[in-house]
Amino acid sequence: MATLYLTHAAFLKHDTGPGHPERIERMRAVEKVLSQEDFDGLTREDAPEADVAVIERVHPKKYIDAIRAAEPKEGYVHIDADTVMSPGSWEAALRAVGAGLRAVDQVMTGEVQNAFCGIRPCGHHAETARAMGFCLFNNIAIAAQYAKVAHDAERVAVVDFDVHHGNGTQDIFWSEKDLFFASTHQMPLFPGTGAVGETGVGNIFNAPLRSGDDGERFREAMETRILGPLQEFAPDIIFISAGFDAHVNDPLASLALVEKDFAWATQKIADIAHLRANGRIVSMLEGGYDLDGLAGSVDAHVRALMDAGA
Ligand SMILES: [Zn+2]
Numbered sequence: 001m002a003t004l005y006l007t008h009a010a011f012l013k014h015d016t017g018p019g020h021p022e023r024i025e026r027m028r029a030v031e032k033v034l035s036q037e038d039f040d041g042l043t044r045e046d047a048p049e050a051d052v053a054v055i056e057r058v059h060p061k062k063y064i065d066a067i068r069a070a071e072p073k074e075g076y077v078h079i080d081a082d083t084v085m086s087p088g089s090w091e092a093a094l095r096a097v098g099a100g101l102r103a104v105d106q107v108m109t110g111e112v113q114n115a116f117c118g119i120r121p122c123g124h125h126a127e128t129a130r131a132m133g134f135c136l137f138n139n140i141a142i143a144a145q146y147a148k149v150a151h152d153a154e155r156v157a158v159v160d161f162d163v164h165h166g167n168g169t170q171d172i173f174w175s176e177k178d179l180f181f182a183s184t185h186q187m188p189l190f191p192g193t194g195a196v197g198e199t200g201v202g203n204i205f206n207a208p209l210r211s212g213d214d215g216e217r218f219r220e221a222m223e224t225r226i227l228g229p230l231q232e233f234a235p236d237i238i239f240i241s242a243g244f245d246a247h248v249n250d251p252l253a254s255l256a257l258v259e260k261d262f263a264w265a266t267q268k269i270a271d272i273a274h275l276r277a278n279g280r281i282v283s284m285l286e287g288g289y290d291l292d293g294l295a296g297s298v299d300a301h302v303r304a305l306m307d308a309g310a
Pocket residue numbers: 162163164243245286287288
């Protein structure tokens with residue numbers, strides 16, 4: 001079965017301004033790598049705009065309205081120190097959510113085996129009523145809730161290997177025993193959460209790594225703290241918060257992962273997806289700020305998704 005790739009030209013219009021690491025060129029780098037002949041087998045679709053009513057299942061209407069109203073007619077608006085909107089950001093935010101919803105529809109109905117959403121803005125730092133860390137809406141939490149409501153998924157898991165802790169997703173999942181959140185991340189580092197002791201209702205699994213840790217430490221953390229609980233949780237679908245800023249060349253962090261570590265993690269998650277979840281995986285792009293590191297890591301990740309569906 002195929003792997004679905006969702007993206008949209010609207011992601012090139014969300015402009016964070018000069019010198020911002022979460023920049024338009026990231027999307028171009030992803031698009032370029034996935035337009036290679038090796039990826040001809042991908043099923044490609046434009047990311048649709050999400051229905052605001054679906055976003056309201058995670059974010060209060062007042063917050064959503066405030067984000068919509070904050071979009072400037074020209075120039076830039078800072079939502080906080082790191083999070084910026086430009087003309088076009090609202091549409092990009094709706095399509096970033098919409099990519100996940102469409103991926104859930106196609107994966108849950110068996111039209112495709114798994115999906116990769118090449119999107120921006122990212123989502124995992126967004127809390128229910130607070131934009132943060134380049135994120136406006138929590139794309140993956142909204143998609144996870146949607147899998148439960150629209151497709152009767154009973155248990156939904158998110159594995160987050162972005163170098164930053166997915167504080168927003170953890171916050172939204174905190175007291176929901178049918179939602180599972182597991183994260184590897186550098187600590188200490190923005191946003192400051194993600195200690196081992198943060199466990200929710202037994203559904204949160206944090207595996208912090210130290211500055212300088214390489215692929216070996218990453219794999220050990222995945223194997224000892226995340227993959228076992230994930231398999232035991234027996235999810236109906238697995239989401240991946242696929243940030244590639246744990247890459248050795250990333251300018252925002254100091255872990256030392258390389259492309260093959262992301263391929264390894266993807267394959268391990270896919271093995272559990274095959275055992276427990278009919279192979280269903282929806283992967284959504286989060287961070288990754290070295291353009292070559294991002295491109296190479298997306299190449300490795302999507303290849304592993306395609307192999308898992310073959
Ligand atoms: Zn990150």
